[in-house]
Amino acid sequence: MKRVECRLTGYEVDFDQAREMARLLGEKENEFATLVSWCDREKGVHSPHCLKCEIKGEAAWEVYGRNHQGRLRISIDDDRFVFIYS
Numbered sequence: 001m002k003r004v005e006c007r008l009t010g011y012e013v014d015f016d017q018a019r020e021m022a023r024l025l026g027e028k029e030n031e032f033a034t035l036v037s038w039c040d041r042e043k044g045v046h047s048p049h050c051l052k053c054e055i056k057g058e059a060a061w062e063v064y065g066r067n068h069q070g071r072l073r074i075s076i077d078d079d080r081f082v083f084i085y086s
Contacts, residue, residue, distance in 0.1 A: 001066055001084075004074045015040050018081035022074040026085035033072070033085045037065035041080055 004025055013021070019038070026033040039046040039061055046061040065073070065084030072085040 001070050002072050004072065005078075006074065006076045008077060013076065013081075015043070015081060018076040019083065021076065022081070022083035022085070025074055026072055026083065030071075030085075035083060036068050036070050036086050037061045037084045039079075039082045041082075 006021065006025075019035075022038075023033075023035070026035070037047060039059065046059070048061060048064055062073075062082070062084070069086040070084040074083045074085065076082070
């Protein structure tokens with residue numbers, strides 16, 4: 001899976017702004033890209049909420065994203081927000 005790291009200085013984004021930035025990046029090389037999984041560490045929420053796909057302590061939503069055709073992992077501000085696109 002390809003990894004993209006975005007760090008913003010001088011401006012703090014919220015989840016919706018981060019998701020929109022990630023969508024633009026995700027669709028850059030594939031206009032049919034689909035958001036497979038995501039995490040908002042600030043609020044402590046993620047999707048999907050699968051519990052049985054955790055492997056060796058790795059976050060279940062991230063394992064799910066990788067195992068469901070995730071091709072692009074987009075991190076905003078050191079994993080404050082993470083989006084995995086197919």
